[in-house]
Amino acid sequence: MATQRICFAQVSDVHLMPETGCRCWWMSDSPRHQLEAAVAHLNQVPDLHFVVFTGDLVDQADPQSFELFQEILAQLRVPYYLSLGNHDIDTLGREGRFNREQFIRWCQRQFPLPLAPTGYVDYSLSPLPGIRLIALDASLGQFPLPQGVLRPSQLHWLGEHLQAVPEEWLILLIHQPPFISPTHMDAVLFRKYRLRSEQAAALHTLLADHGRVVAVLSGHLHVPRVYVQDGIPYLTAPPLVGPVSALRVFELDVNPRRGILRYHWVHLPEPGPRPLWHGLVMGVRRDRWGQIPLRAKGARSLPAVAQ
């Protein structure tokens, strides 16, 4: 049974601003510099197939920052795909900020965007044979409210769509994490940031029914987390803009029955001292590197993928 090797990267929470000097003291002083450094690094990663950005591409949903983002990403040598974060749109009609429609048009200038008929920034495409990339829009739109929400129409579309691609391994992008970790502290700290629990449970059921999930990739917390529930990996990314600036690189070996997902983070140090509490937001070791076995539904008795 042929094994396919895929290399991809996740960058999250760039919070790009046109000028240097961020609104939060714990953010990088120059998100632009961090994004340029990320692109330069990614261009050196051997056999990289594509890059995904999991939201908060810019900080204030302003057109100037989106233009700058596109200008910097023009230097990236591989395809990239974007998903929406709560800092990327404002649906209250305030001047100088993208709404959903403007965000969609901007994305369409950079890659084909096969939108779902949900009214949100949900889409599905296949970046490589056998691999399905789906992005879900869980942002409220009332800039910058952090709570994650999935509407019934989105869950309904996802359920139907997954039935149409039963053989493909799924990478799901959703800015607000459905699950973070089993710790009580995370539950308390991030209650208003994650996806609402009943919607996370409904999403999890759909993914478990599909049975071939590489990873659910999120951002938003600015703290890396890796959590596996019922064999489905939920990975929340380190942020590019800080407090600890990093991105993740993945290596996936997969065949129709099984796979293994290896991940490591790449720290992109910033100039100047950072506060001591950065150590607290680096996560534990498994949040920074590790590997997760993947198994298609009903594949228990088959041999593992060669490592």
Ligand SMILES: [Fe+2]
């Ligand atoms: Fe963010």
Ligand SMILES: [Fe+2]
């Ligand atoms: Fe966010």
